[in-house]
Amino acid sequence: VQLVESGGGLVQPGGSLRLSCAASGSRFALNNFNIGWFRQAPGMERERVSCISGPNERTYYEESVKGRFIISRANARNTAYLQMNNLTPDDTGVYYCAISLYSDGGSCPVGASTYWGQGTQVTVSS
Numbered sequence: 001v002q003l004v005e006s007g008g009g010l011v012q013p014g015g016s017l018r019l020s021c022a023a024s025g026s027r028f029a030l031n032n033f034n035i036g037w038f039r040q041a042p043g044m045e046r047e048r049v050s051c052i053s054g055p056n057e058r059t060y061y062e063e064s065v066k067g068r069f070i071i072s073r074a075n076a077r078n079t080a081y082l083q084m085n086n087l088t089p090d091d092t093g094v095y096y097c098a099i100s101l102y103s104d105g106g107s108c109p110v111g112a113s114t115y116w117g118q119g120t121q122v123t124v125s126s
Helices: none
Strands: 002-006 009-011 017-024 034-040 047-052 059-061 069-074 079-084 093-100 120-124
Touching: 002 093, 017 034, 017 093, 017 120, 034 069, 034 079, 047 069, 047 079, 059 069, 079 093
Parallel strands: 009 120
Antiparallel strands: 002 017, 017 079, 034 047, 034 093, 047 059, 069 079, 093 120
């Protein structure tokens, strides 16, 4: 399974970006996978941002992004999205998507069999 993120870039505070995560693989189907978006700021540990579960599309948002970010998935296209609005400099970092058939009991992917993308840089600066 391969994950490829796209949509990052430089944006001014208050702006928006839409990240995409395209999944592919032999006979791969995204339907039952739990999907998560994570980010890592310079000098910081990677943190969970938002997740969406496989079967019932239950969502999770980290407190600081609630009301600004929207996670979604298009199973037919094997693609996940993260719509990011009203961005602030604190949102700067490398954003990664991850998928797993296992969850943390909620919506987020966990486990040694989690697949990760290579990341896309998001920079919020004036």
